[in-house]
Amino acid sequence: MRIYSRIIGTGSYLPEKRLTNADLAAELAQQGVETSDDWIVERTGIRARHFAADNQGCSDLATEAARKALNAAGLAASDIDLIIVGTSTPDMVFPSVATMVQHKLGTAGCPAFDVQAVCSGFIYALTIADAMIQTGSAKRALVIGAEIFSRILDFKDRTTCVLFGDGAGAVILEASDQPGILATDLHADGKYKDILCVPGHVNRGGILGDPVLKMDGQAVFKLAVGVLEETARASLAKANLTDADIDWLIPHQANIRIMQSTAKKLKMSPDKVVVTVDQHGNTSAASIPLALDTAVRDGRIQRGQTLMLEGVGGGFTWGSVLLRY
């Protein structure tokens, strides 16, 4: 009998500090950087983002989301036997955010590690957790996407700093004989590393290279639209389903135009796409679990429905997870 991974709880967390486009535009204007609510909304669909407080680390955001997911599942942290965090903005170079979350949740002993696949990080983490559950090496996994991109933004570069925000989302996966994750599909192509990267790194006690996000937005846009359709179709084919079977599309929340064009290619009506990018901007690995938790809690997503989760980001990395909720 096949073992499936089922989502039995979701949670998310956005830091308290919220900046609307107008708030951010006013702050940037003080530094001579010009932008506007109109430009940001028209090009991206973003209306606001949240920024972490100075004393918050990625593990704090991740732990808040994890607590809510545990509550939703009716479990204690000690019930979890695997923790995976998708992040590119860890508290430290090492140890991992996952081990910090484990300790903050007051538990110990189970394997805990981070996955670095930038905006595809949650899809990668979910796929690994699913594989470990299917092989019997885990029974209840805590899978988190958490980021503090505000720490790696160049607030003099208006082409990137208006796009990103901070946040975290989490799910609890449990082994089950009932359908849960139906198919997964992961990819990467390292030749595109320069179109979305943070080139700086720690070197002999200093920082070597520029430690802020660089992006060729148009190149990323074009690649994203193509691979998001391909990976969705690959997951559907593996599960012997078609695009007509998808109840909800939950794509990486980067840009409303990318999401709409993916939905169109999958012949889905725009109102079947879960959109939260307007409320928190691009939160990289956190964006998919943030959107998922929002639509679970507001009642749009119902048990038994078929969900297509898909991510794309730096690396270049991309992938999808097709599941029965």
Ligand code: UT7
């Ligand atoms: O999470 C990983 C995935 N990342 C993404 O999915 C991002 C993908 N890319 C995008 O979403 C879009 O390419 C952007 C939103 C980044 C940019 O949109 P665009 O329609 O490709 O704009 P553009 O780069 O062609 O810029 C158009 C104009 C330029 O001015 P000129 O040269 O036409 O005079 C920019 O200088 O908009 C200007 N501009 C801005 N104006 C006001 C760029 N940024 C801003 C800004 N405010 N913040």
